[in-house]
Amino acid sequence: MSTTSNIAVIGGGSWATAIVKMLTENLEKVHWYMRSVYAVEHLKRHEHNPNYLSDVEFNINQLQLSNDINEIVDSADVLIFAIPSAFLKSELDKLTVPLEGKTIFSAIKGIVPESSLIVGEHFNKFYNIGFENIGVITGPCHAEEVALERLSYLTIACSDEDKAKMLAGFLSSDYIKCKTSDDIVGTEYAAVLKNIYAIAAGIAHGLGYGDNFQSVLMSNAIREMKKFIKKVHKMKRNINDSAYLGDLLVTGYSVFSRNRMFGNMIGKGYTVKSAQMEMSMVAEGYYATASAYKINEERKAKTPIINAVYTILYEGKNPKKTFKKLADKLD
Numbered sequence: 001m002s003t004t005s006n007i008a009v010i011g012g013g014s015w016a017t018a019i020v021k022m023l024t025e026n027l028e029k030v031h032w033y034m035r036s037v038y039a040v041e042h043l044k045r046h047e048h049n050p051n052y053l054s055d056v057e058f059n060i061n062q063l064q065l066s067n068d069i070n071e072i073v074d075s076a077d078v079l080i081f082a083i084p085s086a087f088l089k090s091e092l093d094k095l096t097v098p099l100e101g102k103t104i105f106s107a108i109k110g111i112v113p114e115s116s117l118i119v120g121e122h123f124n125k126f127y128n129i130g131f132e133n134i135g136v137i138t139g140p141c142h143a144e145e146v147a148l149e150r151l152s153y154l155t156i157a158c159s160d161e162d163k164a165k166m167l168a169g170f171l172s173s174d175y176i177k178c179k180t181s182d183d184i185v186g187t188e189y190a191a192v193l194k195n196i197y198a199i200a201a202g203i204a205h206g207l208g209y210g211d212n213f214q215s216v217l218m219s220n221a222i223r224e225m226k227k228f229i230k231k232v233h234k235m236k237r238n239i240n241d242s243a244y245l246g247d248l249l250v251t252g253y254s255v256f257s258r259n260r261m262f263g264n265m266i267g268k269g270y271t272v273k274s275a276q277m278e279m280s281m282v283a284e285g286y287y288a289t290a291s292a293y294k295i296n297e298e299r300k301a302k303t304p305i306i307n308a309v310y311t312i313l314y315e316g317k318n319p320k321k322t323f324k325k326l327a328d329k330l331d
Helices: 014-024 037-046 069-075 085-092 119-127 143-147 161-171 184-207 211-232 242-253 258-267 272-278 284-299 304-314 319-327
Strands: 007-010 030-033 063-066 078-081 103-106 134-138 152-158 176-181
Touching: 007 014, 007 069, 014 030, 014 143, 014 161, 030 069, 037 063, 063 069, 085 119, 085 284, 103 119, 119 134, 119 184, 134 161, 134 184, 152 161, 152 184, 152 242, 161 176, 184 211, 184 242, 184 258, 184 284, 184 304, 184 319, 211 242, 211 284, 211 304, 242 258, 258 272, 258 284, 258 304, 284 304, 304 319
Parallel strands: 007 030, 007 078, 030 063, 078 103, 103 134, 152 176
Antiparallel strands: 134 152
């Protein structure tokens, strides 16, 4: 495998940092855009991200760092976007260089709020990027475990199998195992929906529900996910594969899950605003809940869990009463 490839990572958070770490296992140079001037300068001097996964040390000679998104995009052929979906449009609005001819991989687990589209569809519609040049990086995989080099698994989805295999090769290592998929839309929606279900799991925990209820909640969640994804993109897929069920489970149960943490705070009585202020990272599931609920108003899949989370987060409904009603709908 070649160790030279023009790959750029767009984002400065924990998942972006983890992806850069994976790429530096195989590539001589990784281009990395971080919005924060402070973070870029700190990395250059101290060889680690000051804000996220700060235990991960980088060889600075392997990194081309910049807080100018145009410089990084212009220097790379393959772009991996790993920023919160709520901030994607504002970052893309800074672009003055074309995206034409680039291959885009989304590591974003959210829906773009301005368009109500998953990231791949957003690039296709607004930037005219063909789906053969769009891919998705999904789990089950937590950035924190990548930092600890614990064995983790990724699914790389792209309709162009060669591009999926190319990126899978660059991300693979002794502690990262990659598989490929052609279900771009389904895997990306799964990555979005699992964050909503993780918020539900967190709310349940905060309310005092035990493991028995959690297992029923997750069992219903994967079936609900299957119904939703089938409505938006019908194709043959095994919902029990790691990209769907595996990612759901790790996000719903892990202590590293920021969405579960957010839900747990809501269940314990925090307001949405106070929970967001206390967390240092963005809980993608908050934004995803509104987008998924809006999409499903047209698609009309049966989604009692998404509906329950939506009414709590956006309509101010009482979590305890809402989950009591939800419990009667689960089986």
